[in-house]
Amino acid sequence: xxxxxxxxxxxxxxxxxxxxxxxxxxxxxxxxxxxxxxxxxxxxxxxxxxxxxxxxxxxxxxxxxxxxxxxxxxxxxxxxxxxxxxxxxxxxxxxxxxxxxxxxxxxxxxxxxxxxxxxxxxxxxxxxxxxxxxxxxxxxxxxxxxxxxxxxxxxxxxxxxxxxxxxxxxxxxxxxxxxxxxxxxxxxxxxxxxxxxxxxxxxxxxxxxxxxxxxxxxxxxxxxxxxxxxxxxxxxxxxxxxxxxxxxxxxxxxxxxxxxxxxxxxxxxxxxxxxxxxxxxxxxxxxxxxxxxxxxxxxxxxxxxxxxxxxxxxxxxxxxxxxxxxxxxxxxxxxxxxxxxxxxxxxxxxxxxxxxxxxxxxxxxxxxxxxxxxxxxxxxxxxxxxxxxxxxxxxxxxxxxxxxxxxxxxxxxxxxxxxxxxxxxxxxxxx
Numbered sequence: 018x019x020x021x022x023x024x025x026x027x028x029x030x031x032x033x034x035x036x037x038x039x040x041x042x043x044x045x046x047x048x049x050x051x052x053x054x055x056x057x058x059x060x061x062x063x064x065x066x067x068x069x070x071x072x073x074x075x076x077x078x079x080x081x082x083x084x085x086x087x088x089x090x091x092x093x094x095x096x097x098x099x100x101x102x103x104x105x106x107x108x109x110x111x112x113x114x115x116x117x118x119x120x121x122x123x124x125x126x127x128x129x130x131x132x133x134x135x136x137x138x139x140x141x142x143x144x145x146x147x148x149x150x151x152x153x154x155x156x157x158x159x160x161x162x163x164x165x166x167x168x169x170x171x172x173x174x175x176x177x178x179x180x181x182x183x184x185x186x187x188x189x190x191x192x193x194x195x196x197x198x199x200x201x202x203x204x205x206x207x208x209x210x211x212x213x214x215x216x217x218x219x220x221x222x223x224x225x226x227x228x229x230x231x232x233x234x235x236x237x238x239x240x241x242x243x244x245x246x247x248x249x250x251x252x253x254x255x256x257x258x259x260x261x262x263x264x265x266x267x268x269x270x271x272x273x274x275x276x277x278x279x280x281x282x283x284x285x286x287x288x289x290x291x292x293x294x295x296x297x298x299x300x301x302x303x304x305x306x307x308x309x310x311x312x313x314x315x316x317x318x319x320x321x322x323x324x325x326x327x328x329x330x331x332x333x334x335x336x337x338x339x340x341x342x343x344x345x346x347x348x349x350x351x352x353x354x355x356x357x358x359x360x361x362x363x364x365x366x367x368x369x370x371x372x373x374x375x376x377x378x379x380x381x382x383x384x385x386x387x388x389x390x391x392x393x394x395x396x397x398x399x400x401x402x403x404x405x406x407x408x409x410x411x412x413x414x415x416x417x418x419x420x421x422x423x424x425x426x427x428x429x430x431x432x433x434x435x436x437x438x439x440x441x442x443x444x445x446x447x448x
Contacts, residue, residue, distance in 0.1 A: 105129070127392075134394070141383055142396040150393040153385075156245070157302060159269030164217060165243040166191060168210060175205050175213050181246055185238045192229065199226035248275040250283055255446040261288035262442075268301030268355040273308040280312070290343040290445040293359070294438070296373060300354025303382060310362050311335040313344065318366045319404040321358050323382070329406065344369045345445045347437060348416060353377035360414050361403035371416040372441040380410030418444065 109129070113120055127146065134144045145153055155161035165184020166177045175197040180186050197205060200216040201223050208216075217223060221240050226233065247269050251262040261283035265272065283291070310320045311334040318334045346360050346369050357376045363369035382399040402408055418440065426434040433439075 130392075130394075134396070137396070139397050141379070141381060143394075145393050145395065147391040150387065150391060153393070153395070156267065157269055157385075159247060159271035160242050160244050162218070162240050163214075163243050164189075164191075164223075164238050164240060168197065168213060170210060173206075175208075175210075181243055184243045185241055189236045189238050191225075191227065191236065194229070196228040197225055198228055198233065200224075244271060245269060246275065247272045248279050250279040252283065252286060252288065253442050255442050258289040258446040259287060260442050260445045261286075261291045262294065262438075263291065264294040265298055265356075265359075267298060268303075268305045270302055270305065272301070272305045276309050277312065288342070290345070292345050292347060292438070292441045292445050293363070294347040294441075295352050295356035295359055296347050296349040296437070297351040298353070298356040299351070300356055300379065303355060303358070306355040306359050307332070307335065310359060312338055313340050313363070313367055315339045318362075320362045320366065321404060322402040322406055324400040324402060325398070329402065331404075343445055343447075345441045346371050347441050348373040348376050348414065349437070350374055350377060350413075353379040357409055357414055358401060361407070361409065364414070364417065365404045365407075370418055370444050371414065372418045372420055372444060373416050373437050374419065374421055375415050376409070376413040378409055378411045378413035380408055380412075 109125055112125060113122060127144070130144045134142055163185075165181035165186045167179035167181075168175055169178045170176070171178075177186075177191060177193055177195045177197065180191055180193060197213070199205060200213065201220065203216055205213050205216065218240070222237070223240070224235055224237050226235050247265060247267045249264045249266075253260045253262060261280075263276065263279055263283070265276065280291075307320060314320070314334045315337045316334050319331050320334055321332055323330050323332065344363060344367060346363050348356070348360050348371055352360065352373075353376065357379065360371055360376060364371050380401055381397045382401055383395050384398045385393055385395050387393040400408070400410065403414075420437045420440045423436050426436060
């Protein structure tokens with residue numbers, strides 16, 4: 018009994034020892050496996066790191082090469098620019114410091130800029146001084162600060178030839194034909210128009226000494242912003258039809274507003290057709306002629322095309338507003354730029370007749386850049402084409418009905434002797 022018990026105990030001891038060894042062996046295997054796994058991972062990470070480091074290195078090299086090339090180009094370009102600008106500065110300082118007479122810094126710079134503009138060989142790219150820039154901007158803006166009159170030298174006298182509606186001059190009762198003798202006690206006899214205008218603009222409040230019908234009187238005025246009228250209207254009865262007439266003298270920033278108001282008045286008067294007169298109109302703001310044309314044609318119609326860097330872009334009407342009555346356009350050799358855009362669009366897209374003579378032929382568009390000192394540059398930036406893609410530059414637009422003004426008009430200018438206008442009215446009154 019004791020013997021069996023002892024044998025069982027020995028067996029249990031061996032079994033337990035086997036189990037412990039087995040567990041120990043198992044743990045040892047697990048440790049070895051973890052170690053191998055760790056070594057494999059470290060080896061894999063090492064390989065990946067080598068790969069990624071190699072890719073990063075290649076990217077860095079490529080980026081460095083590209084960035085270096087760009088910087089090199091910029092530096093090279095700047096060095097090239099610096100070389101020419103340094104030449105300019107050397108000449109400028111040499112003349113200013115060493116010329117035997119005193120020279121004006123402003124005149125040297127103005128002369129240099131004029132030289133650059135002249136080098137372009139483009140009659141429409143110009144440099145304007147402060148006074149020229151102000152005059153140009155007043156014309157483009159369609160307004161200026163003044164009293165609202167146009168003056169001319171007639172028989173050596175400063176004579177008012179036009180008074181603008183709603184202007185200080187109009188409110189003061191000045192009339193066409195009035196002669197200006199003095200501006201704030203300064204006699205204007207023998208002065209140029211520019212000198213007279215400068216005297217008028219010198220102070221915000223002024224007194225004019227004026228002669229009318231042999232009577233002389235003083236009138237006080239205060240300068241204010243004055244709209245320059247660019248659109249006038251009339252109506253004509255011909256062949257049982259009422260023909261509206263609109264003259265556009267320029268395309269300034271308020272021309273569309275004036276045109277719309279005048280056309281609305283004519284249409285309220287029940288016109289059957291219309292004559293648009295752009296004779297002697299030098300052009301102006303492109304957006305204004307675009308808005309005017311958009312009153313006659315819907316969005317399906319092309320108004321003109323712009324060509325820039327060899328690419329052509331079509332510009333369509335801005336609205337679905339349209340008219341169906343007959344429109345005739347009057348043109349002559351002084352109709353230029355925006356006037357030609359209007360004539361070309363009305364002819365090719367609205368099928369209007371063009372009466373008169375071949376237009377000027379200015380098929381380019383200019384931009385203005387104002388400098389900090391008040392001077393400005395006006396330079397050509399684009400070329401424009403008619404709706405069908407025709408270039409009119411240096412060629413002009415030919416009339417569909419050619420009519421030259423006859424000597425009768427030049428000898429006695431009036432509506433009745435204006436044979437171009439009479440032809441246009443006759444054409445507009447036809448069925």
